[in-house]
Amino acid sequence: MSSKRARGQNAGLTRQAILQAALALAEREGLKALSMRRIGQELGVEAMSLYQHVASKDALLDGLVEQLFTQAAPPPAVAASWQECLREYAYSLLRVLIAHPNIIPLVVSRPAITPQNLHLMEDALQMLHTAGLPLERALDMLYAVTGFVVGHVAILAAGGRARHTPANRMQAIPDLDLRETPLLAEATRTRRSSGTDPRFGFALEAMLRGFDTR
Amino acid sequence: MSSKRARGQNAGLTRQAILQAALALAEREGLKALSMRRIGQELGVEAMSLYQHVASKDALLDGLVEQLFTQAAPPPAVAASWQECLREYAYSLLRVLIAHPNIIPLVVSRPAITPQNLHLMEDALQMLHTAGLPLERALDMLYAVTGFVVGHVAILAAGGRARHTPANRMQAIPDLDLRETPLLAEATRTRRSSGTDPRFGFALEAMLRGFDTR
DNA sequence: ACCAGATTCTTACAGCGTAAGTTTGTCATG
DNA sequence: CATGACAAACTTACGCTGTAAGAATCTGGT
DSSP states (O other), X not given: OXXXXXXXXXXXXOHHHHHHHHHHHHHHHOGGGOOHHHHHHHTTSOGGGGGXXXXXXXXXXXXXXXXXXXHSOOOOOOOOOHXXXXXXXXXXXXXXXXXXXXXXXXXXTSOSOSHHHHHHHHHHHXXXXXXXXXXXXXXXXXXXXXXXXXXXXXXHHHXXXXXXXXXXXXXXXXXXXXXTOHHHHHHHHHHTTOSSOHHHHHHHHHHHHHHHOO | OOSSOOTTOOOOOXXXXXXXXXXXXXXXXXXXXXXXXXXXXXXXXXXXXXXXXXXXXXXXXXXXXXXXXXXXXXXXXXXXXXXXXXXXXXXXXXXXXXXXXXXXXXXXXXXXXXHHHHHHHHHHHHHHHHTTOOHHHHHHHHHHHHHHHHHHHHHHHHHHHHTTOHHHXXXXXXXXXXXXXHHHHHHHHHHXXXXXXXXXXXXXXXXXXXXXXX
């Protein structure tokens, strides 16, 4: 009668289900709420049961970023210039990352060398190669663009979090913005109008142009 | 006679000293060894004593990255082209970050908007402006370069860590490298010879070139 | 001499990741 | 049907974490 399961009864746990629950929880309540006990609770299961499907919490977190990278689906293999390919890749990555802002600190501080990610890069390499680029050059560009996207998103995420922590900011920023850094204040004031951050596009296009002039 | 201090005896604690000890400890034993108790122990002091000088552990970590950014000293105001300025800025940042590899995960997942960092950017802005760039453009470029450096370093650090964790890698990578991602394998093989990563320079120069062409 | 404040240490608590062991369900085989 | 092997889930326990609250001690000004 009780809705609680008995001891050996299968609860239908899966690595996938666990990762999914963890991702949802992290997005809903932030990274620091992501404890094994809490995830288990989310699935109606004790913490230790999770260890049947993930080796450790670190492995679980690795799985999370893997999950996220997998979502950065390969653009459906359009036949275009390599510029177009890189642009597509960059924006695809950007889209996925800013769609999961709470996970970003994980993404940027964890090995990006999981099998899934390697496949992603392989696909992109494939595209660039068939678009006429030598392999070595293509990999260089891929690294450059990936690095830039990751960095940009990291800064974005950090800035977003900064606004939500009243504690250490309160005494430092407000009176400093205009007094001690006049140029910065001036530069940011004229910017504030634009839409969904044009800074990304600006830098990306600069890189693409720069790649061109060999 | 005992070398231990009594209760109210001054131990000469300073915010600076604490940050310095924490930084040294983190570099020596990694981020996960960085607990309040451990830091206190390093200074011959109990954990709670630290809270007289830092508000919380988070604040301490913020202080750490601030400390690190401060080390990225402003290049001594050479009068040069804005390209030279940006290059200098980028390599200065890069140098500092890869000099403290264990701290990188902190840097890339924490607000970069501390007063110190703002000053750093202000100085760079100053240089770019006097080099003839409109303020808005200068800030855009600064963001772009900073983002790229951070991203590049994040990937570097993550890759470096990946090699040291035998657990989850063992079954995944080795037989996948060549079988499932042939282009990637091929591309990396021809690269392996070069020195201190040329990928950074390649991308940076591309960006600079891209900035140039209006 | 004495008080006020600063500085440190002590104690305590709730929560963490996870190692080890226990209980229960499932299923192939005799 | 009975039995034993195996897997899934739960329980307990340990040492660690950050930090709130309070007691103890030293120091400098009166």
